[in-house]
Amino acid sequence: MKFTMDKIKQLKVRVEEIKTRKTENGDDLLMALHAAQEIFDNSIPIEAAEAISDALEVKMNRVYELSTFYSMYSTRPRGKHLIRVCESLPCHVVNGKEVIEALENTLDIEVGETTKDGLFTLETTSCLGLCGVGPVMMIDDKAYGNLTSDRVKEIINGYRGEKQ
Amino acid sequence: MRQVTTVLISMDSNSLLNGAEEYEELLKSLIDDHNMSDLIQVIETGTYGIYGKGIILQILPDNVYYVINSSNDLLKIFEEHLLKGREVIDLSVDLNKLKFSKAYKKKETRIVLRNIGLIDPSNIEEYIARDGYAALAKALEMKPNEVIQAVKDSGLRGRGGAGFPTGLKWEMTRKSNSEKKYVLCNADEGEPGTFKDRLILEGDPHSILEAMAIAGYVIGSDTGYIYIRGEYYESIKRVQKAIEDAEKFGLLGDNVLGSDFSFKISVRPGAGAYVVGDETALMESLEGKPGRPRMKPPYPTEYGLFGKPTLINNVETLANIPWIILNGAKSFKNYGTEKSPGTKVFSLVGNVMNRGVVELEMGTTLREILYGFGGGVAKGRSLKMIQTGGTAGTFVKPDKLDIPMSYESIKDGVSLGSGAVLVIDDTNCAVDLAKKVAKFYMHESCGKCTPCREGTRMIYKILDDISKGKGKIEQLDQIQKMSERIADTAFCPLGQSINLPLSSIYENFKDEFMAHIAAKECPVGVCEFEKPHIKKVKIKR
Numbered sequence: 001m002k003f004t005m006d007k008i009k010q011l012k013v014r015v016e017e018i019k020t021r022k023t024e025n026g027d028d029l030l031m032a033l034h035a036a037q038e039i040f041d042n043s044i045p046i047e048a049a050e051a052i053s054d055a056l057e058v059k060m061n062r063v064y065e066l067s068t069f070y071s072m073y074s075t076r077p078r079g080k081h082l083i084r085v086c087e088s089l090p091c092h093v094v095n096g097k098e099v100i101e102a103l104e105n106t107l108d109i110e111v112g113e114t115t116k117d118g119l120f121t122l123e124t125t126s127c128l129g130l131c132g133v134g135p136v137m138m139i140d141d142k143a144y145g146n147l148t149s150d151r152v153k154e155i156i157n158g159y160r161g162e163k164q
Numbered sequence: 165m166r167q168v169t170t171v172l173i174s175m176d177s178n179s180l181l182n183g184a185e186e187y188e189e190l191l192k193s194l195i196d197d198h199n200m201s202d203l204i205q206v207i208e209t210g211t212y213g214i215y216g217k218g219i220i221l222q223i224l225p226d227n228v229y230y231v232i233n234s235s236n237d238l239l240k241i242f243e244e245h246l247l248k249g250r251e252v253i254d255l256s257v258d259l260n261k262l263k264f265s266k267a268y269k270k271k272e273t274r275i276v277l278r279n280i281g282l283i284d285p286s287n288i289e290e291y292i293a294r295d296g297y298a299a300l301a302k303a304l305e306m307k308p309n310e311v312i313q314a315v316k317d318s319g320l321r322g323r324g325g326a327g328f329p330t331g332l333k334w335e336m337t338r339k340s341n342s343e344k345k346y347v348l349c350n351a352d353e354g355e356p357g358t359f360k361d362r363l364i365l366e367g368d369p370h371s372i373l374e375a376m377a378i379a380g381y382v383i384g385s386d387t388g389y390i391y392i393r394g395e396y397y398e399s400i401k402r403v404q405k406a407i408e409d410a411e412k413f414g415l416l417g418d419n420v421l422g423s424d425f426s427f428k429i430s431v432r433p434g435a436g437a438y439v440v441g442d443e444t445a446l447m448e449s450l451e452g453k454p455g456r457p458r459m460k461p462p463y464p465t466e467y468g469l470f471g472k473p474t475l476i477n478n479v480e481t482l483a484n485i486p487w488i489i490l491n492g493a494k495s496f497k498n499y500g501t502e503k504s505p506g507t508k509v510f511s512l513v514g515n516v517m518n519r520g521v522v523e524l525e526m527g528t529t530l531r532e533i534l535y536g537f538g539g540g541v542a543k544g545r546s547l548k549m550i551q552t553g554g555t556a557g558t559f560v561k562p563d564k565l566d567i568p569m570s571y572e573s574i575k576d577g578v579s580l581g582s583g584a585v586l587v588i589d590d591t592n593c594a595v596d597l598a599k600k601v602a603k604f605y606m607h608e609s610c611g612k613c614t615p616c617r618e619g620t621r622m623i624y625k626i627l628d629d630i631s632k633g634k635g636k637i638e639q640l641d642q643i644q645k646m647s648e649r650i651a652d653t654a655f656c657p658l659g660q661s662i663n664l665p666l667s668s669i670y671e672n673f674k675d676e677f678m679a680h681i682a683a684k685e686c687p688v689g690v691c692e693f694e695k696p697h698i699k700k701v702k703i704k705r
């Protein structure tokens with residue numbers, strides 16, 4: 001619980017900073033939600049939503065609506081690393097399908113699920129605008145291109161190694 | 165004293181994934197090891213527009229381009245060219261020949277991409293050195309109506325896909341009466357296969373800021389927003405830096421260039437919703453609401469962001485503006501077709517030898533793009549179809565390769581859209597692609613109107629069944645009818661566009677759809693069929 005309280009404090013500081021960049025009411029809300037996701041491992045728990053609702057003086061139902069409407073946000077807990085693999089046609093026609101399968105096999109989960117150790121969540125996404133080097137995926141804010149099944153394994157193992 | 169040698173290396177988001185950063189580090193460490201850091205400078209620049217051949221770097225003042233594919237290549241260039249001054253013939257390339265095969269005389273026309281690959285985008289002085297912000301200075305000395313006239317005369321149309329005349333939009337927003345107005349740059353690039361806006365923002369962010377400031381002066385606004393896709397971390401960072409630099413130089417902020425005109429720009433990230441590419445949905449999102457489109461009219465030029473008149477333009481549209489102001493509408497009209505003047509930045513993706521972006525005159529044919537710039541279909545496969553204009557665009561067979569691409573080409577069944585050209589080879593199955601398209605629509609539908617929310621779901625279900633060998637003949641008619649209905653009744657351009665890709669792929673590959681239903685087989689072998697369920701029949705005695 002204390003762990004969460006520290007993070008809430010952290011979020012409040014960030015939201016105060018974001019408020020200084022506001023020019024009109026509401027234009028800071030999405031940035032605050034992005035900040036919450038960074039602090040709370042890729043999801044927006046209810047405590048964080050409440051903190052944002054208080055700080056920006058918006059109703060909770062609006063915060064909830066936004067966190068569920070936009071696909072970058074999640075109210076369900078997600079893994080420490082968020083994998084977003086492109087499933088749009090430009091990646092699909094250059095073996096994107098195999099890359100998604102390789103990710104599912106390597107992580108032993110299906111798209112939309114989180115690994116048991118809480119390290120990864122696998123999601124598909126629409127075009128990431130990196131079509132020059134597809135198939136592509138992003139892990140958190142880092143992108144990887146020219147993927148093959150073998151490259152996928154290598155990359156995932158790299159992240160797993162970091163943990164130990 | 166020896167002249168300083170400059171090495172320009174492409175450092176856009178696509179090149180980064182090809183390993184550009186690692187090569188840059190290696191090069192820098194080689195330079196340091198030889199104590200040559202005051203003789204050789206390494207500068208990061210935007211894209212050269214071509215991927216798949218390797219990392220491209222340019223050495224100045226020698227004006228030699230190299231393609232590197234390994235650290236050995238780089239080592240060789242360092243030792244031979246940079247140390248001894250000898251060109252490495254087997255690695256050096258002619259950029260124009262690399263981008264265009266000999267048989268096609270087409271050349272790239274760089275208006276939008278005029279600075280990309282030539283300047284360090286993070287250095288405002290390099291932008292200024294190439295006439296950057298000169299158009300803003302010129303515009304500030306003109307009357308707003310003169311600027312509008314220039315934009316109108318140029319015939320520039322919206323490059324986001326809809327093709328609305330830009331000058332007219334500017335005029336309408338100027339005429340709207342309000343104390344407060346906004347200039348909004350739509351950088352929520354989400355059309356699959358399109359990545360031009362990303363490369364413009366990364367390779368030449370100041371051109372957008374300059375154009376927005378000009379627009380602000382013209383319509384009478386002091387506040388601008390750039391709404392950038394949340395996933396474009398790199399673009400957000402670079403634009404943010406560019407704004408800070410421009411403010412330091414007095415090119416943005418209070419009293420721009422010493423005039424009475426003040427203009428501030430803020431960056432806002434998106435959060436992942438394709439529908440926000442629609443102008444009114446984008447405004448909703450910027451106001452901190454779910455990105456659902458608004459009823460039109462009133463149009464944004466009267467009632468836009470926060471209820472105020474708003475001018476919203478796409479990134480590529482804006483990038484044209486400074487060029488038009490400086491060179492005049494007449495020179496702009498020298499390029500392109502009568503109804504679509506200027507150029508278009510095409511993104512060539514999919515099963516093609518050279519993926520990348522290229523800026524060509526409007527009216528360039530698909531054949532010139534695919535074979536001239538793209539080098540043909542990858543891996544020696546044959547061309548099955550091309551999807552133009554993004555996922556919401558048309559699928560065309562190779563017999564349409566010679567149709568000139570412009571806003572008018574939709575009459576011939578080829579949509580220009582965002583300029584995406586997706587090459588699809590013969591290993592792909594039409595039903596599988598149609599299913600992917602339907603899934604995209606189903607996922608991206610915002611849920612506001614029923615035809616789009618429910619219809620896309622039903623179409624996806626049917627196509628999923630067909631791809632598994634569970635389809636029925638009458639369902640093909642059903643899909644057609646439904647997608648027509650959605651197109652007729654949906655609230656916004658998202659739903660209205662669904663008929664374009666679905667009907668074109670079905671018309672072109674009817675036999676493939678039939679094979680999945682009647683023969684229960686996928687001619688290409690992509691779709692996996694469920695084993696037929698054997699009914700257990702109890703025999704009555």
